[in-house]
Amino acid sequence: MDKQKNKDHRQIGQELDLFSFHDVAPGTVFWHPKGWHIFLTLQKYIREILTKEGYAEISSPVMVKSELFKRSGHWDFYSEHMFNLDLPAGKAGVEKEPYSLKPMNCPEASLIYGTKTRSYQDLPLRFSDFGILHRNELSGVLGGLFRVRQFTIDDAHHFVRPNQIQEEIQKLLVLVVDFYKSFNFKPEFYFATKPDKAMGDPKLWEKAENDLEKALKDAKVKYGIKEKDGAFYGPKIDIHIKDSQNRDWQLATIQLDFQIPEKLKLEYIDSEGKPQRPIIIHRAITGSLERFIGILTEHYQGAFPLWLAPVQVVIMPITDKQENHAKKIVEELLKNGIRAELDNRQQTLQAKIRDASLQKVPYLGIIGDREIAGSNISVRLRDGKDLGKLKISEFSQRLKEEIDKKI
Numbered sequence: 001m002d003k004q005k006n007k008d009h010r011q012i013g014q015e016l017d018l019f020s021f022h023d024v025a026p027g028t029v030f031w032h033p034k035g036w037h038i039f040l041t042l043q044k045y046i047r048e049i050l051t052k053e054g055y056a057e058i059s060s061p062v063m064v065k066s067e068l069f070k071r072s073g074h075w076d077f078y079s080e081h082m083f084n085l086d087l088p089a090g091k092a093g094v095e096k097e098p099y100s101l102k103p104m105n106c107p108e109a110s111l112i113y114g115t116k117t118r119s120y121q122d123l124p125l126r127f128s129d130f131g132i133l134h135r136n137e138l139s140g141v142l143g144g145l146f147r148v149r150q151f152t153i154d155d156a157h158h159f160v161r162p163n164q165i166q167e168e169i170q171k172l173l174v175l176v177v178d179f180y181k182s183f184n185f186k187p188e189f190y191f192a193t194k195p196d197k198a199m200g201d202p203k204l205w206e207k208a209e210n211d212l213e214k215a216l217k218d219a220k221v222k223y224g225i226k227e228k229d230g231a232f233y234g235p236k237i238d239i240h241i242k243d244s245q246n247r248d249w250q251l252a253t254i255q256l257d258f259q260i261p262e263k264l265k266l267e268y269i270d271s272e273g274k275p276q277r278p279i280i281i282h283r284a285i286t287g288s289l290e291r292f293i294g295i296l297t298e299h300y301q302g303a304f305p306l307w308l309a310p311v312q313v314v315i316m317p318i319t320d321k322q323e324n325h326a327k328k329i330v331e332e333l334l335k336n337g338i339r340a341e342l343d344n345r346q347q348t349l350q351a352k353i354r355d356a357s358l359q360k361v362p363y364l365g366i367i368g369d370r371e372i373a374g375s376n377i378s379v380r381l382r383d384g385k386d387l388g389k390l391k392i393s394e395f396s397q398r399l400k401e402e403i404d405k406k407i
């Protein structure tokens, strides 16, 4: 048992047919249907939450002129981690000019912010963003889903007035705690304070630090301090979790930024009609979705909760005789939004049960003559627990409730 506990996500990914890696694109995930299903389900869940929290989703180009990163200030610190392209002149209508694959979404989100005159009443403005990012990690440090060159962050940028920092951060902390409950993770927070090389107005730094600390206190979350570990452009809160094996992961950060609004000359008009600089809060909850799915895969050892499981139930007729009936049940479950599959292979029932359990399918439904006669189905869980016979409608209802509750 213990051996199984420590499977690496790469091994689980192969056994459950979730994803693969290929030499033609080192550090880049090839998602198979089941793995991509997990990705999309997670993304859908995040989108649902963010819509309720008043976010508006944006999308911007993957390839942009390197000049944008020079303007935003990223180039000096970041260009060696970027994929920079010198495109030949005249081809495909692109002028000879250096382009980059974006390593972060913020400069482009800022361009969208800047397309309109924003009033103080428009703020806070929350743009969420699942943009595809590239970072040029050395091939030696690439490691399955944990360290990749192309990834997607559940990214967002809040454009706020200075007097909105505290409330906005406090809301975010509550959101993070709620989100992680769905995975039985308890987040831990670390407040990273002003570094020696800090840039920007010292008064703004002081106010922001006070606001962050007050938000942490008011949200009643436990937090530690990372002394002088803030970025030079603003203080931040790091979010850590512990997985089922008690390993500590830093997943995401809530980061205040006084610099990008300055560099890209972002403005809003205050109540007296004067232009002011907004502050940007960069924030992610899961961080890279690829990495988060790698962590979840190891955390659950492939036995994903029902709502995330790519196949939620396998229906197994005991012999050919029950195949048509079993097919109808699969169709009915599919119509009810339950991801059901039929196992009609010429195998013994024991072999079918073993295979579905190894594939970590949460529910197994068995159909024999007795079940057909009683208009029901024999139900087992992947861990071998026998739930006895259930009416199809009862079974379907039970699954739907569990999916909704994200058990």
Ligand SMILES: [Zn+2]
Pocket (backbone or CB within 6 Å): 104, 105, 106, 157, 282, 283
């Ligand atoms: Zn950002």
